[in-house]
Amino acid sequence: MQRKKECVAMLLAGGQGSRLYALTTNIAKPAVAFGAKYRIIDFPLSNCINSGIDTVGVLTQYQPLVLNEYIGNGQPWDLDRTYGGVHILSPYQAKTNSSWYEGTANAIYQNLHFMKMYNPEYVLVLSGDHIYKMDYAAMLKAHKATGADCTIAAINVPLSEASRFGILNTNPDGSIYQFEEKPKAPKSTLASMGIYIFSAQKLFNYLEADDANPNSSKDFGKDVLPAMLNAGEKMYSYRFDGYWKDVGTIASLWEANMDLLGDSPEFDIADKSWKIHSRNPLAPPEHIGENGVVKNSMVALGCEINGVVENSILGSNVIVEDGAVVKDAVVLAGGVIKAGASVSYSIIDENVTVGKKANIGVPKDPTAEIVVLGRGINVADGVTVSKGQMHEKDILA
């Protein structure tokens, strides 16, 4: 029997995520921490393994160190396989036709040989920008049932936001008759989630044609999908109704974190029927001290809390000293909030130290803006950082 994989996933993880500002100065967007102990890429990787897809190419380009280190051999996601498993695909040199990845389609095109190695019938294209739980196997089933050449996962978005997305205009049977990339006057509210299933040979053909086209920007949304539609290929939408959040902006990243909180959270990350796997920190249970107050919050292992934590998400090994107050904030792994400091409505990146009695951010209200403190910086004692500021360097007194 010829060895093959029915479906190979290609995960686009090379994006800079420039709208996350300081959070992505040193790391790629899919490596950004989320939900106390996770990173964004845990979601597509967990969805893959939970859907029975065990061959995943991760295309990296921008600041790949943390991401590569995190993925490692894929063992945390059960993706360390002798045949298949997770593979980091970085840009490479060759005699001809190789360069930095120039667009989403070009990145996949440059790894045609990787996909062909597994002789797949289908290729699933994913991005590393979203928080969601989705059964790709169900989508693949729909793709086979409609006999489509390409199936695009789609979700209803509010009309006011529709012009931020690729909008699918569909017939009642779900087939797509028009594809509009970020339309000014959207005709529908069905947005592409950036999740595509292609029949492999069709994809290979169109990628080769796209590469040969000097006028193409080598992007799936702008070039490949419209080209397929114009050529009359069968393209279907696949409706998804669950939680799906693009965490490409500071505000949406903050919101998605907060969606984990509450009695019946918008997004149930503890769902045992669809486990989100991750590389786990090596830390003891968190300790809540005699003066600690923790309410409506999510706290990862290794934290030591002697202050007040409300409506917040704390990554592993965060220290909140006596009298410090953390409210409506996301504090990533290794943060130290020293005695008497206050942190409100902020995202504090990994390994940041906030000095004694420093004041970071303002109470959350409709006019407030989120403060962002970048990776590893030190904030001196008593410093005030007002609303909406972003810092990437130490803040001195």
Add this chain to the structure above:
Amino acid sequence: MASAIGIIFANLHEENVPELVRRRTMASIPYGGRYRIIDFVLSNMVNSGITTVGLMTSNNYRSLIDHIGSGKDWDLARKDGGLILLPPFSEKHDKLYTTRLEALNSVTGFLNRRKEKYVVLTDCDGVMRVDIANIIEQHENKNADITLVTHYGKVGNRADFMLIGADKDGRVNEIKLSPHVESGKKADIFINMMVINRQFLLNLVEDSVTHGFSSFEGDILIKQLDSLKIYRYDYQGYYAGIDSMAAYYKHNMELLNKEVRDELFGARDIYTKVRDSAPSKYGEAAVVKNSLISDGCEIEGVVENSILFRGVKVAKGAVVRNSIVMQDNIIGQKTSLDCVITDKNVVVSDRKTLGGCSTLPYYIPKGTRL
């Protein structure tokens, strides 16, 4: 460091905590919120550079195998060495081993195949963070046959123990097997860890078979005290001997002290099985004071001076004080626990009041539904 392999005895000393080992080994007793006792033993070995570890089990070892898996969580899934399970093995006419010496006699094949110079033998009745490399270094420097690790502390409730006397140089000159000791008195106690030359151990075992010896302590250490070069290594760090239910409770509670926590966990190098639980969630009404909370917990009630293992749910109005609540327990609304140890998968329904005292904590067995 000179090369050494480890041998862990998973089942010894179970008579001291019969409740906890009813359905598991000494090694797999849950400890400290997200660990089992063997995690400390294995982590000490791995962190000291020992990457071949034989795990001797005699019975009830299903939970242990489930916990250990391939050994990858301790970095012990190796091509050369790694974690090697040594379950009981006997010829038709042999009976199953019951003593340390008989157990060692059943693994001479494993000991023979390895090339390392030393063997570190350790039981699973204690929790500590010790650099074994230091013990081996002393063993080498003294050119000892056997080095016994001792700790100066209260004798406690052990059924069997050894008190060690040594001269200024550390050479052992007196071994007393379970002598009568006034309660609360401190002494140099053997903490069931020793270093021994591998080839020497093989000779000892072979010799014991011909002489019909059965007790390592009685027939070898005590009888041959003068002819063997037995030294002691005085371990001065934090040691939690699990020799009774009260000691189990007391030592778990000591983890609420920052100093103890820092010594054991400060370097963040105690490994355990990964379960991929979500981080713990604290509700609007949660009141948590001086407690250790593991991942996957959901807390809506009051938790004070307690240790919660993974996946524990504490409902609204519930009050958990001075208690150890193991994995996947559900504590119902308005239920109160004080000085209680609940084993895994216990469900305490609404409006129950359960209590013990710190010297006699109330123990609820695994899987109980109240």
